[in-house]
């Protein structure tokens with residue numbers, strides 16, 4: 001999940017908003033009452049997610065190496081909104097058995113987790129493998145298998161070993177080899193029981209916020225150059241790990257390997273303005289296409305290639321700030337994901353804006369659009385987050401039409417969820433899950449989008465990057481003041497459990513607005 005937002009937020013009243021009440025391409029009424037008309041098929045995957053740095057704690061236990069988030073937050077204790085870090089977090093290193101029980105309570109068949117690279121390879125390189133790290137993940141994975149829960153394992157969820165950060169992190173071309181080496185180690189260690197892998201989590205948020213700005217560690221602020229180098233080498237590292245798995249491991253381990261990309265939905269601010277529609281398309285190409293197009297079609301989208309080349313030239317650079325792939329790299333990238341892992345949280349309204357709004361050069365300046373959210377969209381937590389369920393269906397269609405159908409693969413929604421300020425009676429989260437899952441059902445049933453599964457972010461309240469512990473996404477509440485990090489199910493946990501059990505959405509269930517609510521005595 002992303003934390004602080006890099007986008008320029010402004011609240012503008014919009015005169016023309018009829019498009020908010022209709023969904024593109026259909027006249028299906030948006031009645032969030034009663035029982036959903038569609039159901040989730042029996043083979044539809046329901047999961048919950050966390051990531052290593054956000055939950056494990058035990059940052060220096062058992063010979064674990066430091067990740068760049070450990071190092072950065074120890075050096076800059078005031079970086080997060082509440083001055084916190086993830087030294088302990090939910091202490092899942094010690095509490096993992098309880099986490100597994102919580103996933104069982106939800107009835108969720110899948111658990112999406114990530115491995116901490118420096119817990120396994122304390123120096124980042126494969127010349128030394130930590131016995132404690134090896135054992136920890138073996139125990140956790142076996143606990144899941146015992147409970148009949150399928151692990152979906154992410155190799156990199158932002159916690160780069162700090163020694164590799166010192167070498168330039170993802171701006172260093174050698175990272176492609178180091179990532180392949182790490183991938184080989186974990187395929188060998190866990191490929192017997194892990195059958196669903198993703199290489200990278202949200203490279204877009206990681207590169208844009210961490211390398212292009214200061215919103216995430218390592219806060220390089222190398223805008224206009226750093227985010228593109230990070231993008232380039234992360235893509236190549238992903239592809240190299242994919243080819244490795246394909247060649248050496250898939251024949252005996254028979255698993256699936258993909259990548260998780262994130263996207264906001266980009267809605268034109270004024271649907272009848274060509275400039276705004278072009279702006280929304282530019283945003284999607286620059287922020288999603290830049291990752292998805294190389295992976296599913298082999299190279300950067302033409303629009304992105306031209307735009308960054310043009311801007312670089314105008315700015316006096318001899319070469320484009322966006323590196324080029326060789327023909328061999330294009331071949332390695334093309335088709336390097338067995339499914340499309342999609343993370344989605346919120347939507348923005350787009351309109352063209354150039355000039356003074358952004359640092360130059362930068363990805364924002366290259367994109368040339370301003371982002372805002374409609375004042376009618378509720379904002380239950382962080383300032384970047386507002387609720388617009390219809391955007392989810394539109395994004396699912398965009399991803400399906402541009403990448404999924406062409407590759408004959410399916411989408412797994414690898415993260416989606418609501419951010420608030422905490423509390424057990426989380427009715428806004430309940431409404432969010434109902435509405436977003438309903439939009440997913442519409443995309444699946446009315447638009448024929450091939451969606452294989454849905455993973456809720458997140459199992460419990462966790463360390464939310466720059467927001468620290470101030471914003472909450474959990475289905476379970478965590479008491480961060482108790483040494484045991486006591487977990488308690490929120491009402492949303494009950495709702496999720498019910499959806500997973502019935503494979504349908506009952507809009508009246510746990511709804512304070514519903515007349516059935518009182519008699520339900522929930």
Ligand SMILES: *[C@@H]1O[C@H](CO)[C@@H](O)[C@H](O)[C@H]1NC(C)=O
Pocket residue numbers: 029030031032033034035036037
């Ligand atoms: C289900 O379909 C009926 C008939 O088309 C419609 O009136 C109702 O609003 C739909 N319910 C939901 C939750 O979409």
Ligand SMILES: *[C@@H]1O[C@H](CO)[C@@H](O)[C@H](O)[C@H]1NC(C)=O
Pocket residue numbers: 075076077078
């Ligand atoms: C963090 O903030 C506190 C309180 O504002 C201040 O006293 C302290 O010097 C800051 N520490 C750093 C490393 O900036």
Ligand SMILES: *[C@@H]1O[C@H](CO)[C@@H](O)[C@H](O)[C@H]1NC(C)=O
Pocket residue numbers: 014015016270271272273274
């Ligand atoms: C939206 O765009 C159309 C076409 O450019 C224009 O006629 C209309 O005035 C715009 N509406 C608003 C509210 O700006």
Ligand SMILES: *[C@@H]1O[C@H](CO)[C@@H](O)[C@H](O)[C@H]1NC(C)=O
Pocket residue numbers: 303304306307310
């Ligand atoms: C790049 O510049 C060329 C030549 O001026 C122009 O034709 C093209 O539309 C530009 N492309 C983008 C995406 O800005």
Ligand SMILES: *[C@@H]1O[C@H](CO)[C@@H](O)[C@H](O)[C@H]1NC(C)=O
Pocket residue numbers: 408
């Ligand atoms: C698409 O994938 C399905 C399931 O993996 C397979 O059965 C089918 O043959 C594929 N279709 C094409 C055109 O490759």
